[in-house]
Amino acid sequence: MSGKSYRVVGHSLRKKDAMSLLLGKPVYLDDVAPKGALVVKLLRSPHPHALIETIDTTNALKVPGVAAVYTYKDVPKTRFAIAGQTYPEPSPYDRLILDRHLRFAGDPVAIIAAETDAAAARAMKLIKVTYKILPAVLDPHTAKDNPVLVHPEEDWFPPCNVGGDNRRNLVASEVGGDGDVEAVLADCDIVLDRTYHTPACNQAMMETFRTYTALDGYGRLRVLSSTQIVFHARRILSRALGIPKSRIRVEKPRIGGGFGAKQTAVCEVYPAFVTLMTGRPAKLIYTREESQIAGSPRHEMEVHLRLGANRDGHIRALDVFTLSNTGAYGEHGPTTVGLSGHKSIPLYTGGLEAFRFGFDVVYTNLQPAGAYRGYGATQGIFAVESAVNELAETLGMDPTAIREQNMVREGMRMPAYYGEPNNACALDRCMARCKELFDWEHRYPVRDMGDGRVRAAGVAMAMQGSCISNVDVGSATIKLNEDGGYNLLIGAADMGTGCDTILAQMAAECMDCPVEDVAVFGADTDASPYDSGSYASSTTYVTGKAVELACAQLKQKLCALAAQKLGVAESGVEFTPSGVVCPADGRVLTLSDLAYAAQCGSQTALEATVSHSSPVSPPPFMVGMAEVEVDTLTGEVRVLDYKAVVDCGQPINPALARTQAEGGIVQGIGMALMENVTYDRHGKPVERSFLQYRLPTRLDMGHLQVEFEQSNEPTGPFGAKSIGEIVINTPSPAIAHAIYRATGVWHRSLPITPEKIAMGKQ
Amino acid sequence: MTITIQLNGRPVTAEVSPDTLLLDFVRAHGCASVKCGCETAGCGLCTVFLDDVPVLSCSVLAARADGHSVTTLEGLQDEAAEFVGFIADQGADQCGFCNPGFVMNTIALLRDNPDPTDEEIRSYLAGNLCRCSGYEGQLRGIRSFLNSRKEGAQ
Numbered sequence: 048m049s050g051k052s053y054r055v056v057g058h059s060l061r062k063k064d065a066m067s068l069l070l071g072k073p074v075y076l077d078d079v080a081p082k083g084a085l086v087v088k089l090l091r092s093p094h095p096h097a098l099i100e101t102i103d104t105t106n107a108l109k110v111p112g113v114a115a116v117y118t119y120k121d122v123p124k125t126r127f128a129i130a131g132q133t134y135p136e137p138s139p140y141d142r143l144i145l146d147r148h149l150r151f152a153g154d155p156v157a158i159i160a161a162e163t164d165a166a167a168a169r170a171m172k173l174i175k176v177t178y179k180i181l182p183a184v185l186d187p188h189t190a191k192d193n194p195v196l197v198h199p200e201e202d203w204f205p206p207c208n209v210g211g212d213n214r215r216n217l218v219a220s221e222v223g224g225d226g227d228v229e230a231v232l233a234d235c236d237i238v239l240d241r242t243y244h245t246p247a248c249n250q251a252m253m254e255t256f257r258t259y260t261a262l263d264g265y266g267r268l269r270v271l272s273s274t275q276i277v278f279h280a281r282r283i284l285s286r287a288l289g290i291p292k293s294r295i296r297v298e299k300p301r302i303g304g305g306f307g308a309k310q311t312a313v314c315e316v317y318p319a320f321v322t323l324m325t326g327r328p329a330k331l332i333y334t335r336e337e338s339q340i341a342g343s344p345r346h347e348m349e350v351h352l353r354l355g356a357n358r359d360g361h362i363r364a365l366d367v368f369t370l371s372n373t374g375a376y377g378e379h380g381p382t383t384v385g386l387s388g389h390k391s392i393p394l395y396t397g398g399l400e401a402f403r404f405g406f407d408v409v410y411t412n413l414q415p416a417g418a419y420r421g422y423g424a425t426q427g428i429f430a431v432e433s434a435v436n437e438l439a440e441t442l443g444m445d446p447t448a449i450r451e452q453n454m455v456r457e458g459m460r461m462p463a464y465y466g467e468p469n470n471a472c473a474l475d476r477c478m479a480r481c482k483e484l485f486d487w488e489h490r491y492p493v494r495d496m497g498d499g500r501v502r503a504a505g506v507a508m509a510m511q512g513s514c515i516s517n518v519d520v521g522s523a524t525i526k527l528n529e530d531g532g533y534n535l536l537i538g539a540a541d542m543g544t545g546c547d548t549i550l551a552q553m554a555a556e557c558m559d560c561p562v563e564d565v566a567v568f569g570a571d572t573d574a575s576p577y578d579s580g581s582y583a584s585s586t587t588y589v590t591g592k593a594v595e596l597a598c599a600q601l602k603q604k605l606c607a608l609a610a611q612k613l614g615v616a617e618s619g620v621e622f623t624p625s626g627v628v629c630p631a632d633g634r635v636l637t638l639s640d641l642a643y644a645a646q647c648g649s650q651t652a653l654e655a656t657v658s659h660s661s662p663v664s665p666p667p668f669m670v671g672m673a674e675v676e677v678d679t680l681t682g683e684v685r686v687l688d689y690k691a692v693v694d695c696g697q698p699i700n701p702a703l704a705r706t707q708a709e710g711g712i713v714q715g716i717g718m719a720l721m722e723n724v725t726y727d728r729h730g731k732p733v734e735r736s737f738l739q740y741r742l743p744t745r746l747d748m749g750h751l752q753v754e755f756e757q758s759n760e761p762t763g764p765f766g767a768k769s770i771g772e773i774v775i776n777t778p779s780p781a782i783a784h785a786i787y788r789a790t791g792v793w794h795r796s797l798p799i800t801p802e803k804i805a806m807g808k809q
Numbered sequence: 810m811t812i813t814i815q816l817n818g819r820p821v822t823a824e825v826s827p828d829t830l831l832l833d834f835v836r837a838h839g840c841a842s843v844k845c846g847c848e849t850a851g852c853g854l855c856t857v858f859l860d861d862v863p864v865l866s867c868s869v870l871a872a873r874a875d876g877h878s879v880t881t882l883e884g885l886q887d888e889a890a891e892f893v894g895f896i897a898d899q900g901a902d903q904c905g906f907c908n909p910g911f912v913m914n915t916i917a918l919l920r921d922n923p924d925p926t927d928e929e930i931r932s933y934l935a936g937n938l939c940r941c942s943g944y945e946g947q948l949r950g951i952r953s954f955l956n957s958r959k960e961g962a963q
């Protein structure tokens with residue numbers, strides 16, 4: 048089914064910044080930050096759990112060029128959270144800028160500010176610290192109620208009640224459900240009881256975390272940061288530094304990738320503190336190593352589930368319990384875990400009679416986790432989709448047929464998805480189209496290629512959300528200029544996704560003008576209208592709707608002004624691309640006429656600002672199919688082909704939506720086969736660089752093909768839902784499935800490395 | 810120490826310390842297109858030409874380029890402009906942080922081999938990581954550039 052056709056929306060226009068980016072123009076933080084800033088470096092704890100007994104900075108301060116060295120003694124004593132979330136945040140306030148208590152190998156011990164890199168590096172070596180090493184909590188299984196507490200402090204504070212208790216190493220805990228799971232499970236022909244494990248993966252965006260800070264002409268703190276969340280970053284800084292929000296301005300330049308990593312204010316507080324203390328500009332650029340060991344990776348989750356079904360393939364009950372490891376601090380801990388159930392179980396709303404979903408989120412002395420594309424749904428979907436594949440293989444059924452039998456369909460209410468209605472859903476068509484595209488019938492059967500090489504295929508479905516319902520706010524301001532062009536001001540953050548362009552496409556569609564006539568600006572807390580930021584797949588759906596509504600308001604203002612100038616009733620004029628016309632007598636006021644009229648003796652501002660929030664979060668849906676070739680001798684896996692069909696509602700810019708999908712699939716392939724975050728027995732992270740943390744290259748991803756099956760979401764702008772996150776969810780379960788088909792072994796723990804395959808270990 | 814480098818065709822003489830990386834040197838001399846993604850010769854973002862041969866500037870000392878010519882994307886704007894629009898048409902520019910290194914190596918590839926197969930493209934560019942695009946759009950972009958060039962030649 049194809050949707051409505053539009054003039055600008057639904058067309059694959061180039062990104063507005065494409066030529067700047069492709070020709071290497073200086074647009075990123077380190078390109079545009081003024082020279083001469085103090086270089087900020089952080090001395091980090093070598094121990095996963097320790098107290099600073101003594102710290103002596105005397106010698107470090109003597110190094111020529113060192114401007115300052117700060118320790119826990121120098122910083123404010125108010126705890127805060129660095130998760131970019133709407134206030135009051137579900138994440139606990141458990142951080143200080145520097146703390147005497149060090150909670151992971153990588154926790155900052157001291158801040159060094161110097162004129163040069165070399166001076167800062169020298170000073171770092173000269174800080175003398177004696178540590179009192181504490182026993183560390185390194186295993187999430189034994190974290191809850193462990194006698195060793197990661198956050199024993201009295202001033203630990205959860206702004207929301209999410210079932211956490213710092214005296215139990217517990218960040219959040221909950222159980223909920225619908226129907227009598229135990230009774231339904233007892234009545235099922237078959238119950239699979241399985242545990243699946245997803246490690247912490249790094250977003251590994253190519254541009255590491257970085258922030259520049261300075262005082263502006265008014266003595267306010269100007270923060271230029273590679274962030275997805277300018278407004279949350281301002282609020283976080285205000286609390287952490289103890290200065291009012293009106294004294295802070297946060298802007299973002301072009302961002303070299305985020306994927307959720309930059310939904311946490313990972314590094315902003317350090318240079319900001321230096322600037323406040325010294326009055327001087329300061330810049331902190333994380334090394335790749337720092338981004339790997341002290342960033343904000345995916346939450347490690349272990350999902351234990353029981354799936355009950357009848358012999359005919361009817362899936363009747365799902366009982367899911369997730370243990371999530373948030374690491375040393377609680378950023379995004381209470382929220383990511385929710386998606387592991389609420390965005391996996393509803394896929395099977397079709398036949399489900401009961402479900403239960405519970406979780407514990409625990410502190411450990413490991414790298415704190417954060418937000419990564421998929422945000423918990425990825426981990427939950429790996430578990431649920433793998434279990435459904437196991438069910439199909441156990442019953443000898445085609446795994447696509449079992450899904451067709453049980454999947455959620457348009458018009459259903461989804462009890463496991465907060466009871467929301469499924470207003471627009473092409474999941475069934477995605478499955479049908481993907482089977483056709485992939486030639487499932489011929490490629491599902493296992494093929495022996497000789498020499499121990501086996502080809503096989505696997506499948507998975509996925510869903511996500513399109514915002515945090517009743518929470519996320521997107522806003523847009525649209526203004527008319529004297530030449531008839533527009534400025535579109537947003538607080539959402541284009542991190543390469545192309546949101547500046549697609550929002551301009553929507554504005555151009557509404558204002559009936561070429562997209563070139565819409566100049567986009569974002570994001571700057573001083574100038575942009577409030578936006579929660581670019582995360583939770585919300586920008587197209589929420590901010591996009593704000594654009595649509597702001598345009599409608601501006602049109603109305605234009606018509607009112609024109610009617611007044613023409614001396615007719617407002618109902619007597621019409622908005623057209625060339626201006627406002629009075630059809631009765633053919634008189635026209637061009638947009639330029641109106642803009643000039645508003646600049647002379649006028650009391651009308653030709654601009655409109657609208658904030659939007661949605662009571663629902665319509666899920667996008669997707670089907671992915673993988674063909675792999677396994678060398679059963681060496682365990683080497685090659686992904687030969689990956690086909691996916693996505694229902695993101697109306698794609699606003701199909702080329703950009705496709706690239707999001709392809710990029711997400713390749714990240715998912717990395718997660719399935721190679722990306723891992725592990726620790727040595729002293730609790731130190733092993734994968735400290737790209738030499739150890741292997742990302743997929745062009746040689747690792749086979750051939751990709753992505754298509755769209757459109758649905759029309761009534762609450763979305765132009766029928767759109769979201770695309771940014773869902774795309775990472777299908778590769779892990781589909782590839783694990785294909786590997787089972789090839790080898791006869793289910794791998795329930797990611798990544799599925801050649802060693803694991805060759806050893807036949809799960 | 811003092812070194813002189815022909816940077817994008819113009820001589821640049823500067824005082825550097827023996828451990829200055831070529832990456833930092835070129836960035837300090839107006840070539841901000843050159844990016845650092847990993848510091849360990851693993852991502853390809855810092856690719857520049859040293860005497861027309863692509864090298865990873867994070868792993869070359871500035872001193873080693875003394876007396877040689879170094880080219881960055883700033884010096885290849887016209888040659889790049891010929892094909893990067895095809896990448897833009899695929900939406901494969903994405904965050905763009907990897908683009909300069911990718912464009913540099915693609916220029917090197919096309920100079921070496923004006924009519925590469927998909928496999929040759931993939932293997933030549935294997936050292937250029939991109940976390941955003943999934944690579945397929947970059948490949949489609951190069952392919953459609955090559956196709957359009959062939960059509961133009963006919």
Ligand code: FES
Binds near residue numbers: 848854855
């Ligand atoms: S920065 Fe040189 S290869 Fe990564």
Ligand code: FES
Binds near residue numbers: 901
């Ligand atoms: S476009 Fe972002 S890393 Fe390639």
